[in-house]
Amino acid sequence: MSKTIGLTGGIASGKTTVSKILELLGAIIIDADLIAREVVKKGTPALKSIEAVFGKEFITKDGELNRKKLGVHVFSNKKALEKLNSITHPIIINHIQNQIIELKKNNSNSIIVLDAALLIEMKLTSLVDEVWVVAVTFEEQLKRLMERDGLSKRQAIDRINSQMNIEEKKAYADKIIDNSGGLSQLEALIINIWKNIKD
Numbered sequence: 396m397s398k399t400i401g402l403t404g405g406i407a408s409g410k411t412t413v414s415k416i417l418e419l420l421g422a423i424i425i426d427a428d429l430i431a432r433e434v435v436k437k438g439t440p441a442l443k444s445i446e447a448v449f450g451k452e453f454i455t456k457d458g459e460l461n462r463k464k465l466g467v468h469v470f471s472n473k474k475a476l477e478k479l480n481s482i483t484h485p486i487i488i489n490h491i492q493n494q495i496i497e498l499k500k501n502n503s504n505s506i507i508v509l510d511a512a513l514l515i516e517m518k519l520t521s522l523v524d525e526v527w528v529v530a531v532t533f534e535e536q537l538k539r540l541m542e543r544d545g546l547s548k549r550q551a552i553d554r555i556n557s558q559m560n561i562e563e564k565k566a567y568a569d570k571i572i573d574n575s576g577g578l579s580q581l582e583a584l585i586i587n588i589w590k591n592i593k594d
């Protein structure tokens with residue numbers, strides 16, 4: 396029997412790092428962020444809806460989504476973000492659902508990992524068998540986010556605070572992956588978890 400795991404956590408907590416380790420161990424990864432980008436590619440129904448609702452100014456000369464401009468618009472306007480989500484989220488959820496069905500059909504006895512920052516917010520938890528939350532101390536999260544994205548302390552704090560509180564996310568967790576230590580510590584932890592799910 397295949398098992399589907401939803402992997403989530405705060406920004407820069409280490410979801411991608413964890414999913415890469417799991418992939419090396421043999422898991423099949425579904426990257427929700429990648430799907431979110433694919434559904435708004437040039438010529439897609441979602442992009443057409445975005446153009447109809449938000450206007451031509453959010454489409455580039457080449458017919459692509461102007462992500463930066465739309466990002467600035469929706470992140471300073473809650474109603475606009477809700478509108479955008481109402482266009483894209485159902486399509487993203489549908490794609491993820493279909494991918495899980497397809498992967499399960501073609502891979503018996505596999506571990507499928509859905510890497511999704513918004514797993515809980517988008518109610519994707521109903522599509523997975525287990526929820527794993529990657530957690531890290533606030534200080535470590537701040538440090539990694541500032542380093543990775545070249546942000547100031549203020550900008551990094553604002554990004555962390557704009558997300559669902561990690562304690563709230565932990566309440567949904569079947570497993571909490573503590574990524575406050577170094578990379579070798581994380582690898583050892585994931586290898587151990589992997590052994591137990593494969594047994």
Ligand code: ATP
Nearest residue numbers: 405406407408409410411412539543576577578581
């Ligand atoms: P996002 O929410 O933006 O998608 P994420 O949760 O996928 O981020 P990663 O990109 O995996 O987080 O990790 C954030 C940064 O922290 C990266 O630069 C990564 O290399 C680093 N990192 C992750 N885990 C560790 C660790 N245990 N020790 C040191 N650095 C780490």
